[in-house]
Amino acid sequence: MNIGQASEASGLSAKAIRYYESIGLVVADRWGNGYRRYDDEHIHKLRFLQRARGLGFSVDDCRSLLSLYEDRNRASAEVKQLAQSRLSDIDRKINELRGMRAALSDLIVSCHGDSRPDCPILDDLAGGVMVPH
Amino acid sequence: MNIGQASEASGLSAKAIRYYESIGLVVADRWGNGYRRYDDEHIHKLRFLQRARGLGFSVDDCRSLLSLYEDRNRASAEVKQLAQSRLSDIDRKINELRGMRAALSDLIVSCHGDSRPDCPILDDLAGGVMVPH
DNA sequence: GATAGACCTTCCCCTCACTGGAAGGTCAAG
DNA sequence: CTTGACCTTCCAGTGAGGGGAAGGTCTATC
Numbered sequence: 001m002n003i004g005q006a007s008e009a010s011g012l013s014a015k016a017i018r019y020y021e022s023i024g025l026v027v028a029d030r031w032g033n034g035y036r037r038y039d040d041e042h043i044h045k046l047r048f049l050q051r052a053r054g055l056g057f058s059v060d061d062c063r064s065l066l067s068l069y070e071d072r073n074r075a076s077a078e079v080k081q082l083a084q085s086r087l088s089d090i091d092r093k094i095n096e097l098r099g100m101r102a103a104l105s106d107l108i109v110s111c112h113g114d115s116r117p118d119c120p121i122l123d124d125l126a127g128g129v130m131v132p133h
Numbered sequence: 134m135n136i137g138q139a140s141e142a143s144g145l146s147a148k149a150i151r152y153y154e155s156i157g158l159v160v161a162d163r164w165g166n167g168y169r170r171y172d173d174e175h176i177h178k179l180r181f182l183q184r185a186r187g188l189g190f191s192v193d194d195c196r197s198l199l200s201l202y203e204d205r206n207r208a209s210a211e212v213k214q215l216a217q218s219r220l221s222d223i224d225r226k227i228n229e230l231r232g233m234r235a236a237l238s239d240l241i242v243s244c245h246g247d248s249r250p251d252c253p254i255l256d257d258l259a260g261g262v263m264v265p266h
Numbered sequence: 267g268a269t270a271g272a273c274c275t276t277c278c279c280c281t282c283a284c285t286g287g288a289a290g291g292t293c294a295a296g
Numbered sequence: 297c298t299t300g301a302c303c304t305t306c307c308a309g310t311g312a313g314g315g316g317a318a319g320g321t322c323t324a325t326c
Contacts, residue, residue, distance in 0.1 A: 004302065014303090019284055033292060035303055051257075056233045059283065068252075076252035080244045083237055090234045094227055100189045101223045104216055113213035137273065147274090152313055166321060168274055192312065 003028075006038040010046035020049060025063060057086060136161075139171040143179035153182060158196060190219060 006028075007014045020026050021036075026045045028036035038046075045066065052062045061082060068079055139161075140147045153159050154169075159178045161169035171179075178199065185195045194215060201212055243253040 002303075013285080015285060016283080018304095023283095033303085035292080053283090054233075055237055056230075076244055077246045079252045080241060080246035083241050083244070087234065087237050087241060090230050090237065094230050094234070097189075097223050097227050097230070100187075101220065101227070104188055104220050104223065108213060108216050108220060111209055111213045111216070113210045135274075146313080148313060148315090151275095156312095166274085168321080186312090 001038040001043070003036045003038070006036075006043060006046060009043050011050045012046055017046060020046075020059075023059070025049065025059070025066065055086070056090060057082075061086065134171040134176070136169050136171070139169075139176060139179060142176050144183045145179055150179060153179075153192075156192070158182065158192070158199065188219070189223060190215075194219065 001009070003014045003017055006012075006017060010017070012020075017026070021028060026042055026049065028038050028042055031037045048066065048069065049062055052065055053059070057065065064082060065079065068082075134142070136147045136150055139145075139150060143150070145153075150159070154161060159175055159182065161171055161175055164170050181199065181202065182195055185198055186192070190198065197215060198212070201215075240253060240257055
């Protein structure tokens with residue numbers, strides 16, 4: 001299997017796969033012509049990476065997860081802890097975005113949005129004045 | 134006012150202020166000794182930037198907002214549209230994070246998290262199998 | 267007047283997780 | 297033999313600054 005098929009099979013771009021190899025995450029074998037050769041084990045790990053990245057784990061998290069995955073004797077507690085810390089990150093981000101959303105939404109509601117030049121959004125940004133409800 | 138006071142007054146780091154100057158957002162005057170000099174107008178714009186960035190506007194958005202702010206004849210509709218598109222971005226991100234959160238949370242619940250090596254989180258990442266409720 | 271320390275300057279490299287592109291090698295089909 | 301798809305490595309860039317070096321400047325103290 002060349003990198004093109006590996007890309008298709010894993011859902012990662014060829015660029016990403018080469019990048020993961022360059023940082024030592026999933027290192028392919030080589031054919032005689034220098035092309036990368038992937039077997040099922042590689043694809044498995046690449047899919048693992050693709051899914052973990054999709055869940056928001058950093059590449060560094062993925063390195064830990066992969067090594068935990070390859071260690072037959074690891075405790076699941078370690079993995080759970082990593083996942084829980086990711087969950088906290090996600091919750092924090094969601095809350096932050098909700099705060100932004102509320103502020104921005106208030107501003108948008110209060111802006112008539114026509115051709116008149118006075119705009120509560122800019123006024124708020126300029127002065128930091130709270131928009132009255 | 135030197136950059137240190139400008140930093141304190143605006144809530145931006147000196148590095149950020151220099152960066153904004155380097156990309157032409159807020160360009161300071163200079164004293165005779167080469168130090169940057171800030172007046173109230175500069176501080177005003179820097180605070181504007183700080184608030185807009187805090188609401189998640191990109192630096193490029195900020196460039197637009199600043200020029201809209203400086204244009205006495207602009208229509209508020211333009212600003213409102215920019216803000217609304219930001220709001221959509223935020224909603225999209227929140228939904229994406231909620232999806233991640235749900236998936237991750239399911240996995241965490243199903244993982245006993247003790248010293249046993251079998252771990253549904255890793256199993257899911259490895260196989261892409263849905264965790265049964 | 268010397269010196270210490272706080273502040274300022276520019277400059278360059280680092281981040282993160284890749285993406286884009288250039289220059290060139292390899293392979294299968296026609 | 298050529299075309300086009302595929303592959304290789306390497307270099308540069310992204311966003312939004314952060315870290316730190318090397319050196320200039322200001323103020324206070326001795």
